[in-house]
Amino acid sequence: MAYDMALAALADPTRRKVFERLRSGARSVGEIARDMPVSRPAVSQHLKALKQAGLVRDEPRGSARIYRIHAPALTELREWLDGFWGDALDNFKTFAEGEDERR
Amino acid sequence: MAYDMALAALADPTRRKVFERLRSGARSVGEIARDMPVSRPAVSQHLKALKQAGLVRDEPRGSARIYRIHAPALTELREWLDGFWGDALDNFKTFAEGEDERR
DNA sequence: CCATATCGTAAGCCATAACTTACAGTAAGT
DNA sequence: ACTTACTGTAAGTTATGGCTTACGATATGG
Incomplete structure (x- = not known):
């Protein structure tokens, strides 16, 4: 139960x-924050949230x-x-067939 | 562009x-709010948000x-x-193969 | 026509969260 | 050892959003 x-x-x-900036490959924080409307620390905080959600992994270089x-x-x-x-889709199908659903 | x-x-x-209470079929607002920790108006506001997101449809009865x-x-x-x-997955695969990605 | 049932909306309150600036820490180069 | 580069975190501010209570609107039933 981690999809939430x-x-x-x-x-x-x-x-x-x-997150979408990592779609084409791994990047550093500075590269991600480049040409972004928010500051670099803001990006760092977002990356922390993404990491806690299990969506990204980090590695020092x-x-x-x-x-x-x-993935x-x-x-x-x-x-x-x-x-x-x-x-x-099942419920949508039965609805489209005119069958009344639970009430 | 509505997935956002x-x-x-x-x-x-x-x-x-x-939203998940509608998974098994259509329901009224009162039925959805039944046994919920929040008030009925709160449920109504949530339904409004879901509707604006295109996730639900409403119909008077x-x-x-x-x-x-x-759907x-x-x-x-x-x-x-x-x-x-x-x-x-592609990037993950190339990473697992040891090939260095863009930098 | 009046009462009841069901619902949406407005107003206000309060917690959360996103952002900025400032600071501290680590790694590499000279 | 000192400087530079790159990053994470703390503190504070501000905006957003979810909740409640109160009210208004529509539909059904007697």
């Missing part, structure tokens, strides 16, 4: 933009610190969404 | 619980109002997550 952490982490637009996406967390969120998606 | 609304809507635990899950919004969110998932 991932959802909360990906809700904020700025934090999601930080010299005095810098490299962040990369941790398993996305898988977990995907599975939760898949289960929901199936049930919702 | 869905993410923001599903981030709050209480609102997600409201007498003096009551029936809410049901709107297409979930599909949209799923597709965004799928694209992300693929890229993240």
